[in-house]
Amino acid sequence: xxxxxxxxxxxxxxxxxxxxxxxxxxxxxxxxxxxxxxxxxxxxxxxxxxxxxxxxxxxxxxxxxxxxxxxxxxxxxxxxxxxxxxxxxxxxxxxxxxxxxxxxxxxxxxxxxxxxxxxxxxxxxxxxxxxxxxxxxxxxxxxxxxxxxxxxxxxxxxxxxxxxxxxxxxxxxxxxxxxxxxxxxxxxxxxxxxxxxxxxxxxxxxxxxxxxxxxxxxxxxxxxxxxxxxxxxxxxxxxxxxxxxxxxxxxxxxxxxxxxxxxxxxxxxx
Amino acid sequence: xxxxxxxxxxxxxxxxxxxxxxxxxxxxxxxxxxxxxxxxxxxxxxxxxxxxxxxxxxxxxxxxxxxxxxxxxxxxxxxxxxxxxxxxxxxxxxxxxxxxxxxxxxxxxxxxxxxxxxxxxxxxxxxxxxxxxxxxxxxxxxxxxxxxxxxxxxxxxxxxxxxxxxxxxxxxxxxxxxxxxxxxxxxxxxxxxxxxxxxxxxxxxxxxxxxxxxxxxxxxxxxxxxxxxxxxxxxxxxxxxxxxxxxxxxxxxxxxxxxxxxxxxxxxxxxxxxxxxxxxxxxxxxxxxxxxxxxxxxxxxxxxxxxxxxxxxxxxxxxxxxxxxxxxxxxxxxxxxxxxxxxxxxxxxxxxxxxxxxxxxxxxxxxxxxxxxxxxxxxxxxxxxxxxxxxxx
Numbered sequence: 001x002x003x004x005x006x007x008x009x010x011x012x013x014x015x016x017x018x019x020x021x022x023x024x025x026x027x028x029x030x031x032x033x034x035x036x037x038x039x040x041x042x043x044x045x046x047x048x049x050x051x052x053x054x055x056x057x058x059x060x061x062x063x064x065x066x067x068x069x070x071x072x073x074x075x076x077x078x079x080x081x082x083x084x085x086x087x088x089x090x091x092x093x094x095x096x097x098x099x100x101x102x103x104x105x106x107x108x109x110x111x112x113x114x115x116x117x118x119x120x121x122x123x124x125x126x127x128x129x130x131x132x133x134x135x136x137x138x139x140x141x142x143x144x145x146x147x148x149x150x151x152x153x154x155x156x157x158x159x160x161x162x163x164x165x166x167x168x169x170x171x172x173x174x175x176x177x178x179x180x181x182x183x184x185x186x187x188x189x190x191x192x193x194x195x196x197x198x199x200x201x202x203x204x205x206x207x208x209x210x211x212x213x214x215x216x217x218x219x220x221x222x223x224x225x226x227x228x229x230x231x232x233x234x235x236x237x238x239x240x241x242x243x244x245x246x247x248x249x250x251x252x253x254x255x256x257x258x259x260x261x262x263x264x265x266x267x268x269x270x
Numbered sequence: 271x272x273x274x275x276x277x278x279x280x281x282x283x284x285x286x287x288x289x290x291x292x293x294x295x296x297x298x299x300x301x302x303x304x305x306x307x308x309x310x311x312x313x314x315x316x317x318x319x320x321x322x323x324x325x326x327x328x329x330x331x332x333x334x335x336x337x338x339x340x341x342x343x344x345x346x347x348x349x350x351x352x353x354x355x356x357x358x359x360x361x362x363x364x365x366x367x368x369x370x371x372x373x374x375x376x377x378x379x380x381x382x383x384x385x386x387x388x389x390x391x392x393x394x395x396x397x398x399x400x401x402x403x404x405x406x407x408x409x410x411x412x413x414x415x416x417x418x419x420x421x422x423x424x425x426x427x428x429x430x431x432x433x434x435x436x437x438x439x440x441x442x443x444x445x446x447x448x449x450x451x452x453x454x455x456x457x458x459x460x461x462x463x464x465x466x467x468x469x470x471x472x473x474x475x476x477x478x479x480x481x482x483x484x485x486x487x488x489x490x491x492x493x494x495x496x497x498x499x500x501x502x503x504x505x506x507x508x509x510x511x512x513x514x515x516x517x518x519x520x521x522x523x524x525x526x527x528x529x530x531x532x533x534x535x536x537x538x539x540x541x542x543x544x545x546x547x548x549x550x551x552x553x554x555x556x557x558x559x560x561x562x563x564x565x566x567x568x569x570x571x572x573x574x575x576x577x578x579x580x581x582x583x584x585x586x587x588x589x590x591x592x593x594x595x596x597x598x599x600x601x602x603x604x605x606x607x608x609x610x611x612x613x614x615x616x617x618x619x620x621x622x623x624x625x626x627x628x629x630x631x632x633x634x635x636x637x638x639x640x641x642x643x644x645x646x647x648x649x650x651x652x653x654x655x656x657x658x659x660x661x662x663x
Contacts, residue, residue: 057561058435058547060442061286067429080559104284105546109560131284131546135271154287158449163290181288182447 003123004095006150006173009048010208010230019225019267020048022210023260024101024235026055027086028078029069030246037249038242038256039090045257046264049097049125050090051212051233054083056103061130063185065236068243080110087122097125099152099173104132104140112143120147126173128152134166141170152176157197161204168205177201177229178213185214185236194227202228218266225267234263272297275463275550277583283462284546289442292449297464299369304471309368316360317475320393321350323357325476327483327641332610337630340639342492343613344480344508346646353616353646354476354504355386355457361472363390366453373397373452377441379406379434380570381413382616382646383457388422398422401440403433406570413650431564434574438548458501459578462549466578470506477511480641488639494519496629497643498621499592500536500571502578504645509590519591522581523625525567525618526594534566537594538577539585552579568597568654569617571646599624601658604648616646617654 013020023042028035039050055070055078062070087098100119107115107129119127127149132140134153144151150172155164158181167175179194194211201209211224212233221232238256245252271294275281283293303309317323325345334341346354359376366374374391376398378384384400391398400417404426407414414424430436445454459466459473484492495512497505499522512518527535535541542553547562555563555575565575584590595603600617603624607613615623619642626642629635648655656663 057430058439060439060548061288061446063443064429071430074561103546105554105556105562106560108544108546108551109556109558131286131549133283133285133287133290135274135290136282136284156288158288158291160291160294163287167287178288181449183443 001091001095003091003125004097006049006097006125006208009097013048017269019229019269020210020231021046021221021260021264021267022049022051022231022233023047023238024051024053024233025238026053026066026069026073027083028055028073028076029239029242030072031076032078032082032086034249036086036089037253040093041253041257042260043094043096045260047096047260048231049099051099051101051235052087053101054080054106056106059103059130061183063183063236065239066184069239080106084118084122087124091123099126099128100124101128101130104129107140112139116143116147116149119149124149126150126152128154128176134170137170144172154178155201157181157193164201164204168207171207174208174210174230175201175205176233177209177211179211180214182213194224194229198228218262221263221266225269232263232267271463272301273463275467277580278586280552280579280582281463281466281550283549284551285462285549286446288446289449292445293462295369299365300464300468303365303368309364313361313364316364317357321356321360322348323475324479325349327480327487329487330611333607336610337627338636339630341626341630342484342639342641343644344476344641345644346476346504347613347615347619347644351382351385351389352649353382353386354473354507355383357475357507358457358469358472358503359383359386359390359455362453362455362468363387363394363396366396366455367394369453371396371451371453373399373448374455375399375401375441375444375452376455376457377401377434377437378457379403379573380650381406381410381417382571382650384417384422384424385413387455388417388420391422392420399444400424401427401437401444403431403437404428405432406434409570434570435562442548458503459506459580460501460548460550460552460576466550466580469503470510470580473503473507474510476504476507476643477509480508481511484641491515491518492641493638494521494629494640495643496521496523496622496626496640498523498572498618498645499577499581500525500574500618501576502581504643506578506580508641508643513589520584520589521625521629522590522592523621524592524594525569525572525621526596527566527568529596530594535594536565536567536572536574538565538575539581539592540594542577547576550579552582553577568600568658569621571616571618572621593625595621595624595628601655603627604655613644614648615644616648617651619643619645
């Protein structure tokens with residue numbers, strides 16, 4: 001299937017007066033087949049794009065929820081080739097954008113150029129390397145440009161204006177905007193200063209902004225979109241549903257479908 | 271950033287964006303205060319009066335006669351808290367204080383770095399949280415108690431392999447969440463820039479002293495300097511004093527575990543390949559798909575699947591040679607030093623001693639002058655050694 005770009009996806013959403021909703025999952029969590037079904041369920045229930053994690057042995061930017069998902073994934077026998085197969089299989093199912101969330105060592109070991117070439121063949125839209133700040137990104141940006149795979153960067157409340165400029169300069173697709181300090185993980189309250197963060201970023205960039213980290217409820221999504229963000233990203237809250245229903249796949253998929261549906265609805269602007 | 275922190279292609283700053291401002295702040299503070307008169311004065315005072323520097327360069331006469339070489343031991347084992355770790359803990363602890371941080375976090379495997387961080391936290395009035403793999407907590411109960419006595423809170427880490435690598439992951443996560451108040455006091459020459467450079471700087475006192483001492487005693491430089499390498503801070507510390515002296519051979523000794531040719535070892539330079547772990551490009555033990563593997567070594571301080579990036583660099587340009595000795599050889603080195611010199615080394619340092627013995631026995635090395643960095647004392651290892659020797663204590 002062809003792939004839709006992030007740009008087109010944001011434009012379509014804007015035309016409908018809504019933000020986009022991007023759920024995250026780890027390939028192979030809890031096992032390969034189920035993770036394919038989870039991804040399809042999310043797409044069927046309103047996900048506008050997918051953030052897809054390759055499991056890593058030492059995920060320092062992630063909280064315990066994602067780390068446990070990585071551990072389940074390894075236990076179910078996930079390899080890098082299975083991750084590629086996952087992307088291939090899903091691309092046959094949808095034209096919506098795929099963004100990878102990955103740690104640098106996996107790319108480095110595979111070979112940076114070869115990795116991006118492979119992604120381009122698999123019609124992956126973008127990559128976010130969790131432990132690669134703009135300063136170290138030259139090789140990756142070269143490959144990303146060469147193969148037309150966009151490079152996504154993160155901006156956080158701690159990011160100085162000087163760094164924001166650098167990030168805005170290098171970023172493709174959208175800027176993954178973090179409005180709380182910490183690792184990934186569902187939080188009860190969105191105690192972030194999303195409004196301030198978005199306002200500050202708008203001074204440096206017109207790029208679409210998607211907010212992630214700590215978002216778990218529809219009201220968080222509403223808050224994020226009404227603050228001027230273009231989208232919301234949710235990972236840990238979905239992984240929690242997976243973890244809570246490991247012995248009841250039917251309920252797992254049903255709950256995820258319901259959850260994604262409610263989160264997508266919350267992206268509609270009033 | 272002021273510098274890129276690269277040693278050849280190795281090193282660098284591979285961390286999540288959320289940490290970058292903290293890294294920039296740390297780099298700026300390090301370069302500012304390292305040359306600041308007040309800071310230097312205070313650092314030297316603590317090194318002298320709190321830690322017990324300078325340490326001696328001890329001529330191991332019995333061992334030397336036995337081997338037909340001149341073997342000197344740099345006595346870092348005589349320091350407060352029992353190992354060279356205190357040099358760096360004092361330096362970074364002070365730096366944290368100057369930066370206005372109120373809390374220190376650290377990772378620890380065997381517990382030596384955790385203890386060093388705990389005591390400097392107590393001394394400087396900083397809160398201390400130590401991350402320690404739950405397996406290590408179990409293996410090193412006495413050290414956990416020592417940390418707690420100094421007011422530190424020890425947090426067992428239950429993730430992954432429940433050892434050093436996982437406690438580093440957890441410490442990074444803590445730091446990401448608390449950058450405003452907290453300094454992450456990394457215990458070795460690994461991690462993102464500026465850590466490898468900064469930790470080397472705070473450990474370079476070992477090399478400076480040793481160089482001066484050997485010149486005073488022997489009137490010439492040594493032929494060879496030998497040190498054990500886990501992350502590599504004691505080795506970097508002593509190597510730094512001789513690195514510009516091209517005639518001095520530098521040898522780093524890694525933990526060979528059950529044998530560098532088995533699945534269970536910590537010989538990262540010998541068996542690893544280029545990869546990114548904990549913020550830097552270096553040699554790491556990893557699978558073909560870039561997943562980090564577990565290391566294994568009788569000495570917890572060498573039990574790490576990575577190594578400081580500058581060691582990977584020194585290896586790549588052949589300025590230093592890296593070898594490994596296995597658990598059994600290390601235990602033999604341990605016993606020899608106890609029996610012949612009456613010095614009980616840490617199991618980490620016993621690796622350096624064991625290789626020095628091997629090295630000295632070679633015909634071509636007869637008569638050489640060798641400095642072995644005795645990075646720590648063995649009190650902490652009594653349980654492990656007794657178990658290995660089949661003795662009930």
